């Protein structure tokens with residue numbers, strides 16, 4: 212029943228491909244080297260956080276250019292709870308997720324309350340992330356600009372509860388998180404709230420006329436998006452074991468987070484996943500290639516991402532997924548889904 | 558299922574421009590009333606004030622006994638006001654059915670039930686063949702119908718229709734008129750409509766309010782206002798509204 216809902220509108224071929232891909236990913240750590248595992252973990256991470264950003268922009272139409280804020284707050288929050296109170300990351304999430312959701316909603320409320328819309332709201336999100344970055348540079352209890360380091364305890368095997376262990380552990384955890392986010396978004400877009408988000412995105416005035424309380428619905432989108440992103444931040448902290456305000460709160464990170472969904476397809480559920488699958492290997496591959504050639508060119512990744520973005524905007528402004536999915540016969544084209552559904556209901 | 562609407566002394570200025578000045582009228586519960594007047598007369602502004610898009614400078618809006626002045630659009634929808642937009646506002650990236658589904662979800666929390674309700678509305682407006690097309694791909698007359706279907710899906714007690722017949726062929730106008738009369742008879746829904754198509758006004762409205770340059774010029778039965786010299790002078794006389802001769 213649930214899987215039927217989750218795969219609604221996906222063709223048998225799409226289901227087969229998804230299952231095969233997932234199976235391969237589950238088995239892969241048996242054969243892959245640690246480099247490949249680390250790249251895939253990174254892909255899962257960007258797929259996950261892209262998914263979170265997509266809730267706000269893709270579904271509810273609210274542009275955030277400061278999602279690094281929630282990565283940083285989530286990461287620092289969980290790291291502090293771990294180092295000072297000995298609380299594991301999963302327990303830490305129970306604290307940092309609601310906190311980040313509230314921070315997001317507070318920013319959202321400020322913006323919406325004072326009529327800061329569109330681009331100006333996006334600027335507000337940047338300002339909040341930048342302000343927090345500077346603030347963290349000066350919080351000495353959390354390492355300040357010198358960074359915060361989580362103790363690395365080796366040789367005790369994989370500890371899922373404390374999220375300490377081998378690359379394989381992080382690989383599987385991040386894979387599961389990305390899958391959960393995918394499922395969550397898939398479900399939420401078919402709920403009443405999900406439809407309200409889409410209406411808000413498409414036309415706020417018309418949405419309000421149909422009785423949708425815009426402020427509440429927007430805040431719920433920001434809250435969910437920020438809370439989900441915080442989980443990505445917690446994972447980041449425990450995976451890399453170091454946090455620098457310059458890195459986690461960086462504007463560049465906020466941008467990297469939203470590139471995946473844009474390339475894959477804003478407002479689609481699989482777009483962020485596809486985007487991460489394309490961009491991360493592209494960036495890493497370029498770095499590898501340059502390294503092999505013995506060339507040091509800082510910013511290559513950014514240039515490649517930039518080029519990719521230009522190509523997408525020119526040729527597939529809706530992203531690659533909506534086009535690919537229909538072209539490759541992975542999903543039933545939108546109109547026909549509903550027809551089939553109706554046929555079943557009768 | 559019906560509600561009376563009373564506006565008293567409604568005034569709205571836009572940066573010095575007088576859009577509406579001291580306009581009062583009542584739409585009795587269960588009646589169909591038309592609001593007519595030349596372009597720029599303030600008709601749409603009047604709708605926006607009733608539907609809460611912006612508050613009036615002065616004046617009040619009452620639904621039955623309840624003062625609803627200054628409420629937000631969504632609160633007015635909850636209070637029972639459904640409205641269409643003259644400049645249509647479809648959710649272009651959603652299917653026609655989903656557009657109406659959003660409206661139906663206002664009072665029906667379950668998506669499956671709301672979907673059925675939405676399908677009913679589409680059938681009522683003759684939009685069912687287009688149910689699964691993207692709303693952005695509809696022709697203008699169909700978009701006007703979609704506006705009506707969306708508003709009706711919220712199960713309003715009073716319906717505000719802003720030029721929904723514009724661009725419809727005479728037979729289509731008659732079909733829309735029949736639909737609206739049918740709705741009014743079966744549910745008792747109150748209807749206030751802005752309309753240039755006199756064929757529709759004459760067939761539908763029991764009462765007509767004429768606005769001109771932000772002020773109420775005349776009020777009466779369709780026969781009375783079309784024979785009113787002031788109305789003929791400022792409106793019907795030279796600027797013959799679309800379809801008046803049809």
Ligand SMILES: Nc1ncnc2c1ncn2[C@@H]1O[C@H](COP(=O)(O)OP(=O)(O)O)[C@@H](O)[C@H]1O
Nearest residue numbers: 571574575576595596597598599600601602603
């Ligand atoms: N939101 C607005 N901002 C500024 N001026 C407006 C606005 N809405 C309407 N107006 C002006 O108010 C006057 C009345 O417009 P409107 O109510 O749309 O007339 P009608 O619907 O009768 O054609 C027009 O001069 C119009 O330009």
Ligand SMILES: [Mg+2]
Nearest residue numbers: 600601602643
């Ligand atoms: Mg108008």
